[in-house]
Amino acid sequence: xxxxxxxxxxxxxxxxxxxxxxxxxxxxxxxxxxxxxxxxxxxxxxxxxxxxxxxxxxxxxxxxxxxxxxxxxxxxxxxxxxxxxxxxxxxxxxxxxxxxxxxxxxxxxxxxxxxxxxxxxxxxxxxxxxxxxxxxxxxxxxxxxxxxxxxxxxxxxxxxxxxxxxxxxxxxxxxxxxxxxxxxxxxxxxxxxxxxxxxxxxxxxxxxxxxxxxxxxxxxxxxxxxxxxxxxxxxxxxxxxxxxxxxxxxxxxxxxxxxxxxxxxxxxxxxxxxxxx
Numbered sequence: 701x702x703x704x705x706x707x708x709x710x711x712x713x714x715x716x717x718x719x720x721x722x723x724x725x726x727x728x729x730x731x732x733x734x735x736x737x738x739x740x741x742x743x744x745x746x747x748x749x750x751x752x753x754x755x756x757x758x759x760x761x762x763x764x765x766x767x768x769x770x771x772x773x774x775x776x777x778x779x780x781x782x783x784x785x786x787x788x789x790x791x792x793x794x795x796x797x798x799x800x801x802x803x804x805x806x807x808x809x810x811x812x813x814x815x816x817x818x819x820x821x822x823x824x825x826x827x828x829x830x831x832x833x834x835x836x837x838x839x840x841x842x843x844x845x846x847x848x849x850x851x852x853x854x855x856x857x858x859x860x861x862x863x864x865x866x867x868x869x870x871x872x873x874x875x876x877x878x879x880x881x882x883x884x885x886x887x888x889x890x891x892x893x894x895x896x897x898x899x900x901x902x903x904x905x906x907x908x909x910x911x912x913x914x915x916x917x918x919x920x921x922x923x924x925x926x927x928x929x930x931x932x933x934x935x936x937x938x939x940x941x942x943x944x945x946x947x948x949x950x951x952x953x954x955x956x957x958x959x960x961x962x963x964x965x966x967x968x969x970x971x972x973x974x975x976x977x
Contacts, residue, residue: 701726701762701763701802701803701909702727702760702761702762703727703728703729703760703761703762704721704726704727704728704729704761704762704763704764704765704909705728705729705731705757705758705761705763705764705765706718706721706728706729706730706731706764706765706767707731707732707746707748707764707765707766707767707768707788707792708732708766708767708768708769708807709728709730709731709732709736709741709743709767710730710732710734710735710736710737710743711732711767711768711771712869712871712898713767713807713866713869713898713901713902714730714732714767714768715736715737715738715740715898716898716899716901716902717765717767717901717902717905717906718730718736718740718741718902719740719899719902720899720902720903720905720906721902721905721906721909722740722741724906728740728741728742729741729742729743729744729757729761730742730743730744731743731744731745731746731748731757731768732745732746732768733745733746733747744757748768748788748791748792749784749787749788749791750791751791751794751795754791754792754795755795755798755799758792758795758796758799758801759799761799761801762801762802762803763801763802763803763804763805763909764792764796764801764804764805764806765805765806765905765909766789766792766793766804766805766806766807767806767807767905768788768792769784769785769788769789769807769842770784770785770839772839773811773837773838773839773840778837778838778839779838781837781838781839781842782838782839782841782842785839785842785843785846786842786845786846786849789806789842789846789849790849792804792806793806793849793850793853793861794853796853796859797853797856797857797859800859801859802859802860803859803860803861803862803909803913804850804853804859804860804861804862805861805862805864805905805908805909806846806850806861806862806863806864807863807864807866808843808846808847808863808864808865808866808918809839809840809843809865809866810865810866810867810868810891810894810920810922810956811835811836811837811839811840811843812833812834812835812840812843812844812847812865813827813831813832813833813834813865814831814832814833814834814836815836815840815890815891816836816889816890816891817889817890817891817892817940818836818890819834819836820834820836821940821942821943822892822940822943822955823943824943824944824945824946825892825936825940825943825944825945825946825955826946826947826949826953826954826955826956826957827892827920827955827956827957828920828957828959828960829865829918829919829920829960843865846863847863847916847918850863850916851915851916853916854915854916860913860914860915860916860917861915861916861917862908862909862911862913862916862917862918862919863916863917863918863919864901864904864905864908864918864919864921864961865918865919865920865921866896866901866904866921866922867891867894867895867896867920867921867922867923867954867956868891868894868895868896869895869896869897869898869901870895870896870897870898870973871897871898872897872971872976875973875976878927878973879929881893881927881928882928882929882930885928885930885935885938885939886939888927888928889935889939889940891956892926892936892954892955892956893926893927893928893932893935893955894922894923894926894927894954894955894956895922895923895926895927895973896921896922896923896969897923897969897970897971897972899970899971900921900923900967900969900970900971901921903967903968903969903970904919904921904961904965904967907961907965907966907967908965911964911965911966913964913965917964919958919960919961919964919965919967920956920957920958920960920961921958921961921967922954922956922957922958922969923954923969923971923972923973924953924954924958924969924972925952925953925954925972925973925974926952926953926954926955927973928952929952931951931952932949932950932951932952932953932954932955933945933949935955936955952974
């Protein structure tokens, strides 16, 4: 491919993705409102709310990895989050199609699946891409709508879209507090005790870029294990009694299944808090 544009490249997940791509000799452009703390590639200040600016930065690109968004439900008023995330995603998708890019990879979210699982319990575990969508915040709703936008733009254009439903993205320095989670299983029950290392986010974005996919696919991207030092089966039975467990799982295996990403993209999470030094 030609140039790869990463929106939101100055953020935690965006930085890890750019690092992954640059190390493999991709020509990358970081577009973000904020400059990066570490400059790994050219940077261009861009407001994704402005369609003209989006067209300008995507001109001549081979693909886009769209990670620019308000990244959590509690950072701004709900209506601001919904408006910003849906409009910026629409602008990126529509410009990518108009310019004839080869692929769109973008950040969806685990929140589409019903987090924080207060009003609606998980239908089953481990959760996979067949699980019903239960958006419980304007942030989650913006991601569900964006998944439908991806399907529509794919139907119109034939350009492959890959949505990655990232779990809670962590940096190595975050792992210091993980042992404290096991004291109270309810502290992290809101996403079934899941997480994903930012470096594995970068891996998944590169693999999605390179994979021979069609249509508008979505994939759960999580670590192989949970944040807990208690068996996953035991946690599910205690905190979510009655939620069926599908199949056999390992002692600390994640209850957010990345099996589809493993089979289709070749995703293999490389990092765990248990082995972090």
